[in-house]
Amino acid sequence: MYCIAILxxxxxxxxxxxxxxxxxxxxxxxxxxxxxxxxxEQFFAQTLKTVPTVVFLALPGVSGLNAAEHLRSLYPKCGIIWCSDLDFSLHAFRLRIEYFFMKPVEEQKIKEGLSIWFECKKGGGYERKESN
Known part of the structure; x- marks a missing residue:
């Protein structure tokens, strides 16, 4: 069963x-x-008990960057869809984020991110993508 966390x-x-x-x-x-x-704090404490399969991360500014870096360091195979108010696309690429986009949070962008993640999961590899 998939566990999807939203932060x-x-x-x-x-x-x-x-x-x-x-x-x-x-x-x-x-x-x-x-x-x-x-x-x-609550999110990362819970991940020690249950590692999410994929995380939708939507925190502002450096808080989002810090969370993405920490999440990737703890769980390298966890899928991450990251939405930010700042352009962290180069950081997202460096961190192997499956899908990065800038705010506003829109249904179509979330669907694209999930679609890419599911395709990567099936194919066994990751094709990173970002949306503007």
């Missing part, structure tokens, strides 16, 4: 993102456990 500092954004992810997964006949976190 964002805004509750409404987390709920909306979960809805987008749930819609996409339902279309693909995949029914993951989706968990929403607003505090990095």
């Amino acid at each position: 964002t500092d805004q509750e409404q954004e987390g709920q909306k993102s979960a809805e987008y992810i749930r819609n996409y997964c339902t279309e693909k006949h995949v029914f993951p456990l989706i968990e929403i976190y607003q505090k990095q």
